[in-house]
Amino acid sequence: MTAFLTRRRIRIINQVCWTVALCVAAIPFVFPFLWMVSSGFKSAAEIFGSPSLVPREWQWRNFIDVFNHQPFARQYFNSLYIAVIVTALTLLVSSLAGYALARMRFAGAALIALLLVTALMIPEEVTIIPNFFLMRWAGLVDTHWPLILLPTFGPQGIMATFLMRQYFLALPRELEDAGKMDGLSRLGVWWRIALPMSRPALAAVAIITFLNSWNLFLEPLIFVSSLDKFTLPLALSNFTDPYGTPLWHLQLAATSLAVVPILVVYIIAQRQIIESFALSGVKG
């Protein structure tokens, strides 16, 4: 080892190399977002012009035209309110079932857990055809009901159930026993003791469920046909001229409007959000 290459220097050089490599690797992860936003500000003429991240002329009008092309505000609201309902329902249903599976003894518990695990594995494409007929029979096609019911009770909801169960299992029993002594009913124990202690699991379920509903595509595609009932992912693919050619400047402006708020929340709460996904994956 020469005098120049001290151990400290090697470590610094090593670190710099890694950082540079990571920066290069990060390009395809960051760049699409930047390009999406910048192109959303370009005019239809400029959009395929010479590539520049800064638009020559900032065309703010795109963000108004987006709302004139189709009922985009309404579609935005649809996505939002559906995601909120699905999240609330999933929290309720999965924490009830998860609590029963974790804490209560009853015949058939093992069988139910096994059945639910199988449902967890099966892609929704397998059951989507009968579910379509079911919804049609119930008169729920072209309503938002399928977009609420199927995710809540489908694989996503079952995953939430197991996540809750896992978390309840790890909680100390003593507090719940004390609650029972004090005359709390089962429901009371669940609501006043088990749930308040499970905030991290509830947060994880809420985050993943919300995102999943927000990004849902297959179900809206199949069940919804009226423009004013569209959700965002469906609306985004609908910015085309009458011949089906994408109106890129509008499409990218709309996509920015759909993606950027989520990204902002993500950047603020990245720690919590990433941990939620880790929690849900580990139990896999």
Add this chain to the structure above:
Amino acid sequence: MADTLPMRDTARREDAPWLTLKMREAMEAWLFISPTLAGFLIFFGGPLIAVVWYSLTEWNLLTQQATFVGLDNYNDALFRNPDFWHVVRNSVIFAVGLVPLNMALALVLALALSGRFAGVVVFRTVFFAPVVTSAVAWAIVWKFLLQGEAGFINQILALVGIDGPNWLREPNWAMAAVIVTRVIKMVGLNMILYIAALQAIPRDYGAAARLEGASGWQIFRWIVWPLLGPTTLVIMVITTIGSFKVFDHIYQMTGGGPENGTLVLAFYIYQQGFQFFDVGYASALAMIMFVIVMVLTIFQLALRRRDT
């Protein structure tokens, strides 16, 4: 919901003295689990049985008539319709391209980002960002970047003198493009699973090996990699099944084309069922998908059991 549940206080217990404690607990448990169970039966159990029945019928939505035809639909898929094997081939190519690429990249990123150094959180946040983004949005932006002559990627390539292909209009390039953009979208998920596993490995292991004179590669090969085994298997299961389910990404980027070059199984089911209204055939396809996913799952769970 709330008022249908029996309240468990002393007064009520005397109301129903015939209930033993054990029975009461079981009853309450069933009530707790009933919404999930009902949902499971209505939206999963029932449909799964129905799809078996549909798959044995000739049923075109336009004619509104279902006739029992036995295994005809399966025969069609497996022996008569060349499209089917083309689609299976595409699905396998997609999985074989995506899973190793995704896992290798996830592992490398995790190894680089499992320690503590300035900026590590920023990098993790960046690599994970596409995971929280909608697949449709992600696909739209990449479709835009990968346009023919005027697309951004090709303009950049032109600057260094490369004449880029029309990515999404040539079957092989389209498949490659779909795989790579999907990997970029999803690799963050596997990355954080690997990071969690790496951080669970006690530091002493590496330190001890280093004292014995082991190189970085040796530590990875003989200590870290075996300890990551269970995580690697979980990731493999999730990623492989996920790759067979991919739909929105392909729908948006290529629409299954060009020349059906990116038509994968999930897309084929949608196409047959909801565009061509061939319910019987689409249901047979759904059953085949069900079997493939089950076999994959059981196979990988068996591997996992053997290893632990």
